[in-house]
Structures are given as structure tokens and as C-alpha cells.
Amino acid sequence: MQSARWQVFADCREVISAACEFVVRVATQAARERGVFRVVLSGGRTPQPLYRELAQRALDWDCWNVYFADERCLHPGHPDSNAGLASANFLSQVPIPPSQVFPIVCGEDGPSGAAQAYSAQLAGVPEFDLVLLGLGEDGHTASLFPGGEWGTAPTAPAALPVSDAPPPYRARVSLSAWRLNLARHVVFLVCGATKNPAVTRWRSGMRIPASAIVPDAGVTVMINRDAFGPS
Ligand code: 6PG
Helix, strand or coil, X not given: CCCEEEEEECCHHHHHHHHHHHHHHHHHHHHHHHCCEEEEECCXXXXXHHHHHHCCCCCCHHHEXXXXXXXXXXXXXXXXXXXXXXXXXXXXXXXXXXXXXXXXXXXXXXHHHXXXXXXXXXXXXXXXXXXXXCCCCCCCECXXXXXXXXXXXXXXXXXXXXXXXXXXXXXXXXXXXHHHHXXXXXXXXXXXXXXXXXXXXXXXXXXXXXXXXXXXXXXXXXXXXHHHCCC
């Protein structure tokens, strides 16, 4: 059963600025206490203003280890790839050592080979300090879609291949729910009225991919009023 803390903001700008303060606080604390900050970045449009805002901050970038929640299998450097978006808005503008950025690379072997390679990459990586996630209009999160495999069992691989996601990006790789759960903090960023039907299903306790993310500490959902709906 998921424990969710819903933080409702007037608009998306407030969601992003609260998320930015949260990331800065958790990153600073992780750097101070453990000398490393392991963060998982979400794809999609919603977090892009957050990434741009983070790029303006003076943080302990040497401590950052950056992973990705999912990837769309597009040719390397494609502007719609999640790593491409994060790079354009954030990673290309801060001095995180390149060896500490771990993109999901969908090469010739397609999603299966990429998922296996990313699972191997994550073997031995301890719990993440922070996982950022989004919510799709159908309730998906990362690239875990309704009706697909979510990898909730502890025997699930860390990364799953996805070959039948809704168009336009059918082939993808996603961290499994099980691996996303291994995190000190999980924060969903949700903005816009189009998300309200999925949020309503989520709040009513229906099983959607987002509700399958169950880290020990629970999840925080930073959401604007339009997406949340009436209290
Ligand atoms: C992706 C994602 C996906 C995303 C949601 C929300 O690659 O598409 O990682 O899970 O976070 O679809 O996307 P938006 O923020 O664009 O609404």
C-alpha cells in the first residue's frame, strides 16, 4: 500500500519552485553526510523548468551521480530523448563530471539490450537519494504503462524493456517499480488539468503504475490545483 503526501500548489510555477528547494535541500544534505548525491531524473516536459532552475544554483556538483528513470529509444542525441532534454536544459550547463552521468543507451540491441545493460550498470548502486517522477495522462510513470509489466517483485530486474508503449515513442526502457522503490525520497511532479482523471483514479486507490511506487518512506506528490481537483 502506497503512502502518499499530497502537496497542492496554486500553479505549476509554485510546484517547480517547491521542487527546486526540495532538490537543493536533499542534495546538500546527501553531499554533507555521505559525499555523494544519487539522483534519478524523470523525462517529460514537466521537470524541464526545474532542471533550468537547478542549473542556476551553485551546488556541490562533484557529488552528483545522475541516473534516468526511463528513456525513449531514439537515436543518440535526439532532442526528444530524456537524456537529451536533461542535457539541453541542465546537464550541459553544470560541472557534473561526465563519468557521473549515466544515460540509458538504446543501441542496436533495442530496448532489451539497453535494459540489460542498465540493470548491470545499477548492480551495486545503493539506494538512490532522490527519484523524480512524472505522471502520464493514462497513469503511467517512468515508462511503466497500464497493462504492461511494472516489475514490482523483488526479483524484477532494475531496468525493463518496453516495446509497446503508446505512440509516438513505442520502444522504451524503464527502471522497474522495484528499483525505483529503493530510494530515500521519491517525488512526483504533476501539473495541468489533463492529469486530473489519472490523479482522481490514483487518489481513489485504483491501481495505476504511479501507485505501484512504494518506497519505505512513502512518496511526495507536488501537484497544482488543476491537476489535483477539488479537495
Ligand atoms: C517519458 C516519461 C514519462 C513522463 C510522463 C509525464 O519519457 O515520457 O518519463 O513518465 O514523466 O509522461 O510527462 P509530462 O511531464 O511531459 O506530462
